[in-house]
Amino acid sequence: MAEHGNDIESDLLRFWNLDLIADLGTPRLTWRRLGVLIERAPDESALARTLAGEGALWTPERHLLAGVIDSLGVVAYLLGGTIVTLGGAKDNPVPHPKPIERPGIETGKPAAENRGLMQLARKMGQKPVTQ
Structure with a gap:
């Protein structure tokens, strides 16, 4: 989380309209749900681009x-x-x-x-x- 926190935070806002700071730990964004959303982030997400490079955009x-x-x-x-x-x-x-x-x-x-x-x-x- 420390290494890719900015990517995760921007993806949560962009794709799911979730505020990492305000929503984490609430019923709106449980730790389990955060894990699922990170694991299933779309190919065009900032996290995917950081981890896989720009090749992630090439479906x-x-x-x-x-x-x-x-x-x-x-x-x-x-x-x-x-x-x-x-x-x-x-x-x-x-x-x-x-x-x-x-x-x-x-x-x-x-x-x-x-x-x-x-x-x-x-x-x-x-x-x-x-x-």
């Missing part, structure tokens, strides 16, 4: 959404290159897409060579995008 849904956005960037790059090539230009005006940074996932490594949109890029005559 599976957020990872999937970031993947969709990354894929749309690749599609825009491929379509932009195709349209410009059909018009006779040599350079793709759409910038290379950069993936959304995710906690715990390193960027800067080449993407898989023979999967998904990268394989499609090669088939369409585009230079594959690397992360």
Whole structure:
């Protein structure tokens, strides 16, 4: 409690409208209930962010959404290159897409060579995008 008291206090106010100082030890906030609320604190709580880092905010849904956005960037790059090539230009005006940074996932490594949109890029005559 001494180490994370501020996080716990702010989470109690934010999520449950409980005042740690005024309510603790009353029927409104028993010690048991305090333990349950701390144990089951939401992923976006200050306590979870302190204990797990910013990765706590990255739920599976957020990872999937970031993947969709990354894929749309690749599609825009491929379509932009195709349209410009059909018009006779040599350079793709759409910038290379950069993936959304995710906690715990390193960027800067080449993407898989023979999967998904990268394989499609090669088939369409585009230079594959690397992360």
